[in-house]
Amino acid sequence: MDFSVSEDRRILGDSLNRLMADACSFEARVCAAYAEPWHDPVLWAKLSDLGVFYAFLPEASGGVGGSGFDVLAAIEPLGRALCPEPFLGQIIGLRLLAAVGAETEDALAGTTKLAVAIAEPQAPWDPRDIATEAEKSLDGWQISGRKSSVYGGPVADLLLVAARVNDRLGLFQLNADQAARHTYGMIDGGGAAEITLDGTRATCLAPDAGAMIDDALDWGRLVLAAEALGAMEAAFALLVETLKTRQQFGRPLSAFQALQHRSVDLKIALEEVRSITIKAANSMGSPDQARCVAQMKALVGRGCLQMAEETIQMQGGIAMTWDYAASHYAKRLAMIDAQLGDVSYHLTRLAGGGL
Amino acid sequence: MDLNYSPAEAAFQTELRAFLTANLPAELSEKVRTGQELRGDDYARWHAILSAKGWLAGTWPKDYGGQDWTPTQAHIFEEETALAHAPRVVPFGVKMLGPVLLKFGNAAQKAEYLPRILDGTDWWCQGYSEPGAGSDLASLKTRADRDGDDYIVNGQKTWTTLGQYANRIFCLVRTSNAGKPQEGISFLLLDLDMDGIEMRPIRLIEGGYEVNEVFFTDVRVPATRLVGAENEGWTIAKYLLGHERTNLALTGLSLAALGRLKALSQQVYRGGRAIGDDPLFSVRLAEVEAELEALRISNLRLLAGGGAPMEEASMLKIRGTKIRQTIDDLARQALGPSAAPWPGHALGSNLHPAPDGGEAVASSYFNNRKLSIYGGSNEIQRNILAKEIFG
Numbered sequence: 001m002d003f004s005v006s007e008d009r010r011i012l013g014d015s016l017n018r019l020m021a022d023a024c025s026f027e028a029r030v031c032a033a034y035a036e037p038w039h040d041p042v043l044w045a046k047l048s049d050l051g052v053f054y055a056f057l058p059e060a061s062g063g064v065g066g067s068g069f070d071v072l073a074a075i076e077p078l079g080r081a082l083c084p085e086p087f088l089g090q091i092i093g094l095r096l097l098a099a100v101g102a103e104t105e106d107a108l109a110g111t112t113k114l115a116v117a118i119a120e121p122q123a124p125w126d127p128r129d130i131a132t133e134a135e136k137s138l139d140g141w142q143i144s145g146r147k148s149s150v151y152g153g154p155v156a157d158l159l160l161v162a163a164r165v166n167d168r169l170g171l172f173q174l175n176a177d178q179a180a181r182h183t184y185g186m187i188d189g190g191g192a193a194e195i196t197l198d199g200t201r202a203t204c205l206a207p208d209a210g211a212m213i214d215d216a217l218d219w220g221r222l223v224l225a226a227e228a229l230g231a232m233e234a235a236f237a238l239l240v241e242t243l244k245t246r247q248q249f250g251r252p253l254s255a256f257q258a259l260q261h262r263s264v265d266l267k268i269a270l271e272e273v274r275s276i277t278i279k280a281a282n283s284m285g286s287p288d289q290a291r292c293v294a295q296m297k298a299l300v301g302r303g304c305l306q307m308a309e310e311t312i313q314m315q316g317g318i319a320m321t322w323d324y325a326a327s328h329y330a331k332r333l334a335m336i337d338a339q340l341g342d343v344s345y346h347l348t349r350l351a352g353g354g355l
Numbered sequence: 356m357d358l359n360y361s362p363a364e365a366a367f368q369t370e371l372r373a374f375l376t377a378n379l380p381a382e383l384s385e386k387v388r389t390g391q392e393l394r395g396d397d398y399a400r401w402h403a404i405l406s407a408k409g410w411l412a413g414t415w416p417k418d419y420g421g422q423d424w425t426p427t428q429a430h431i432f433e434e435e436t437a438l439a440h441a442p443r444v445v446p447f448g449v450k451m452l453g454p455v456l457l458k459f460g461n462a463a464q465k466a467e468y469l470p471r472i473l474d475g476t477d478w479w480c481q482g483y484s485e486p487g488a489g490s491d492l493a494s495l496k497t498r499a500d501r502d503g504d505d506y507i508v509n510g511q512k513t514w515t516t517l518g519q520y521a522n523r524i525f526c527l528v529r530t531s532n533a534g535k536p537q538e539g540i541s542f543l544l545l546d547l548d549m550d551g552i553e554m555r556p557i558r559l560i561e562g563g564y565e566v567n568e569v570f571f572t573d574v575r576v577p578a579t580r581l582v583g584a585e586n587e588g589w590t591i592a593k594y595l596l597g598h599e600r601t602n603l604a605l606t607g608l609s610l611a612a613l614g615r616l617k618a619l620s621q622q623v624y625r626g627g628r629a630i631g632d633d634p635l636f637s638v639r640l641a642e643v644e645a646e647l648e649a650l651r652i653s654n655l656r657l658l659a660g661g662g663a664p665m666e667e668a669s670m671l672k673i674r675g676t677k678i679r680q681t682i683d684d685l686a687r688q689a690l691g692p693s694a695a696p697w698p699g700h701a702l703g704s705n706l707h708p709a710p711d712g713g714e715a716v717a718s719s720y721f722n723n724r725k726l727s728i729y730g731g732s733n734e735i736q737r738n739i740l741a742k743e744i745f746g
Binding site: 121250328 | 484487489490491494513514557558559560561562624625626627633635636684687688690691692693694695696697700701702703706707708717718720721724725727728729732733734737
């Protein structure tokens with residue numbers, strides 16, 4: 001076995017860490033993350049110039065990577081900096097475009113921004129619950145329904161939409177400006193949209209795309225896990241620094257055994273998340289992928305919530321404030337649980353035996 | 356044993372419910388129900404309604420404008436007002452300074468300040484914590500140096516809740532460095548418009564403004580503003596924190612929040628089934644409901660004994676805040692990704708992915724992390740309890 005990170009991926013990670021330090025400082029991040037359009041075009045361009053999106057597809061689809069470990073290398077630095085850019089939709093979208101054999105060049109270059117409209121208010125996580133329907137007429141395909149939690153939706157150029165075609169799930173594409181988008185900022189930063197489709201014309205990429213959509217969502221979950229890992233590490237580092245420096249009762253907080261033990265529990269949770277994420281990254285493309293990813297997202301959700309709640313509690317009031325980064329890490333970490341399936345959803349899937 | 360309210364208590368509950376039906380403004384209860392921010396004039400309006408009935412400070416003695424409520428009556432008031440989604444009574448004047456003045460204040464102080472709390476003339480805020488004195492409150496450094504008939508106050512206070520609406524502040528200040536830190540603290544009353552006081556807002560995790568930091572530079576305060584004896588402020592602080600903790604069982608607020616959660620969980624559907632009917636979710640809901648029932652009885656057991664001493668109050672605080680936070684966490688789970696929209700940041704309300712009343716779920720989840728931190732963190736409460744058990 002070899003758990004070392006390859007030279008190429010280490011170089012990519014180092015470049016991204018430098019870019020984040022330069023262009024996504026805490027102050028810059030807060031500015032971009034919480035104000036319309038919840039995105040910084042300059043930062044997006046710099047990520048694109050670095051070629052980060054090419055890491056998410058194999059050479060056959062125009063990329064230079066495409067393995068689970070490429071996702072870890074590229075996304076962990078973004079999570080560490082709480083980067084609010086809409087990379088989640090870009091990566092899920094790229095996997096979908098590659099799966100159907102569509103053109104990926106502009107999306108790989110970052111000049112086209114993708115968002116995926118899969119979730120619905122009553123189908124937040126399981127594509128089998130989707131109610132949106134597509135119908136073919138002489139004029140082509142038309143889609144009707146309501147899409148929810150479209151991450152990156154406010155700034156996307158292209159929307160990839162999942163819609164029911166009889167008893168199957170089809171994948172469709174339309175220009176974002178053709179859909180009614182109701183945009184919003186999220187409490188943990190970044191933007192999303194609710195989308196209403198009412199006989200909206202779209203291009204059919206694949207009339208039977210259920211398996212592709214499941215696979216692309218797994219890639220999205222891996223992105224979230226890698227982001228969580230970076231954010232957990234950064235949040236934990238802030239906690240350790242505070243406990244070492246803040247004095248109460250004449251000694252540093254780190255001298256109190258109750259806090260030492262709970263800090264150790266967080267470190268254990270962090271390493272657990274790292275291990276299950278490595279296992280899932282390794283499983284991508286294998287028959288074991290769905291099960292490994294479900295295990296991963298369940299432990300990621302649990303670890304993120306523990307890290308969020310405990311770093312606030314142990315640092316006290318200061319971690320409740322907007323001006324200290326710990327509060328923003330806590331928000332992002334807690335909200336990751338609800339993206340692409342929470343702890344209960346994935347544990348229920350695993351317990352059901354279908355994976 | 357008899358776990359029923361006495362006939363007099365039951366009659367009070369009935370009267371209170373009728374009063375709330377007739378007098379609680381719908382705009383206020385709607386704001387509370389949906390988790391919207393209450394402004395200073397919202398609180399003032401509700402205080403005035405209660406004050407007109409004589410119920411703003413029901414636990415105060417009748418001689419001072421109260422009703423001599425028993426602890427059980429006060430508990431009934433907390434639960435019924437919370438269940439009706441009434442604004443809470445701002446505690447700093449009514450529940451904190453009031454009881455302190457009644458026990459430690461001189462006749463002149465009682466005569467001057469108590470009526471002004473009841474009629475809304477004064478809005479008090481609390482100057483306890485400092486940047487370097489949180490859990491270790493006794494290490495506070497804000498100084499009050501005697502100068503003739505005055506004290507000169509210098510230092511900084513923080514986490515001053517709703518201070519932006521206040522005109523006065525009660526402070527713990529250091530008047531001596533001799534002996535143990537607890538022995539040199541005094542309890543002082545200041546006006547926020549005194550020269551040398553500056554208040555700055557602190558923005559919180561969810562984006563709201565409810566706490567402040569307060570800076571004191573050579574503030575001249577008449578010595579008549581001292582409550583109790585000089586250097587005996589710690590006794591007052593402990594008394595006051597005991598009062599604050601009694602309210603922190605939060606059973607009324609948790610009951611109301613649980614009711615809202617149940618309603619919410621029947622309005623969120625996943626795969627054709629309400630989340631409230633999901634086996635995993637409904638088990639967790641049942642668990643927290645059982646915990647809350649136990650807490651209510653714990654609370655009533657202590658109240659029946661005539662009030663909560665420090666140690667038992669610590670138990671109520673630990674359990675009460677945990678249960679309230681669990682309810683918030685379940686609401687977060689119920690909404691899933693529909694909890695993500697940040698209130699006030701675009702999106703037409705009719706297109707909000709959360710059902711009615713769910714828009715502030717994530718804000719509440721994050722904001723209520725404060726419950727286990729303020730009023731003596733739950734770690735400090737455990738220290739108090741451990742000392743009680745092990746000596």
